[in-house]
Amino acid sequence: MLLENLFWFSLEGCxxxxxRVEVRGAVSKEVxxxxxxxxxxxxxxxxxxxxxxxALEMIAANPILGVGPDNFRLLYxxxxxxxxxxxxxxxxxxxxxxxxxxGLLGGxxxxxxxxxxxxILRRQWKLASHQTLPHALGVSASISxxxxxxxxxxxxxxxxxxxxxxxxxxxxxxxxxLEEE
Numbered sequence: 001m002l003l004e005n006l007f008w009f010s011l012e013g014c015x016x017x018x019x020r021v022e023v024r025g026a027v028s029k030e031v032x033x034x035x036x037x038x039x040x041x042x043x044x045x046x047x048x049x050x051x052x053x054x055a056l057e058m059i060a061a062n063p064i065l066g067v068g069p070d071n072f073r074l075l076y077x078x079x080x081x082x083x084x085x086x087x088x089x090x091x092x093x094x095x096x097x098x099x100x101x102x103g104l105l106g107g108x109x110x111x112x113x114x115x116x117x118x119x120i121l122r123r124q125w126k127l128a129s130h131q132t133l134p135h136a137l138g139v140s141a142s143i144s145x146x147x148x149x150x151x152x153x154x155x156x157x158x159x160x161x162x163x164x165x166x167x168x169x170x171x172x173x174x175x176x177x178l179e180e181e
Contacts, residue, residue, distance in 0.1 A: 045086075046080060046089065048092045048093075048152070050080060051076070051080075051089065051090075051091050051092050051093075052091065052092070052093055052096060054076050054079045054080045054091070055072065055076075055091040055093065055096040055097070055099075055100050056096070057079045058072065058075070058076065058079050058100045059096070059099050059100055059103075061079070062100075062103060063103055063104055064103045064104055064105060065102070065103040065105060065106075066099065066100055066101045066102045066103035066105075066106060066107075067100060067101060068101060069101050069102070070101065070157070071100075071101060072090055072091050072097055072100045072101060073087050073088060073089050073090055074087055076089065076091075090154035090157070091154055092152065092153055092154060093150070093151060093152070093153070093154060094149075094150030094151070094153070094154050094155070094156065095107075095110075095150060095151070097154045097156075098110045114147070117143065117169065117172065120172050120173060120176050121136075121139070121140050121143065121172055123176055123179075124136050124139070124140075124172060124175050124176045124179060125140070127176070127179035127180065128179060129179070132175065132178065132179060135171075135175050136175060138171075139168060139171045139172045139175060142164075142168040142171075143168050143169070143172065146164075146165055146168065
């Protein structure tokens, strides 16, 4: 029933189900010395460029409100010309994912938030003293890494990323308030 490193049935378009089984007998100590066959490539692996162009098509088709939060992965298949697709894929671009899922309305609000954040960072740098300069540098580096990484990945599906991002934003705002006082 299970041989590691061969393939996932779900990636080959086979629906999953649950079956009750009872396994009896001694446990085999034999381990294959090599895989029986190479793991086949999934039939619907898309490149980053294909995901991005699919995201742009989805934005064009749903411009105002988008397709709904976290729905890129559930709906991109037909836009990419696929009958079966991996529903764990995202657009591999934070900014495109925002516009696909929330449309021009949500994407514009997201960019407004980024603009406000950059305004806060700029103001923090202007007010930074010798003592707070390392803090300003650290917060700016953290937020810069998030923004640059967002061009090549969508990472808001992971709770630790949310915590890191909101912590960085909170530190930026707190540092500005300290400098202004």
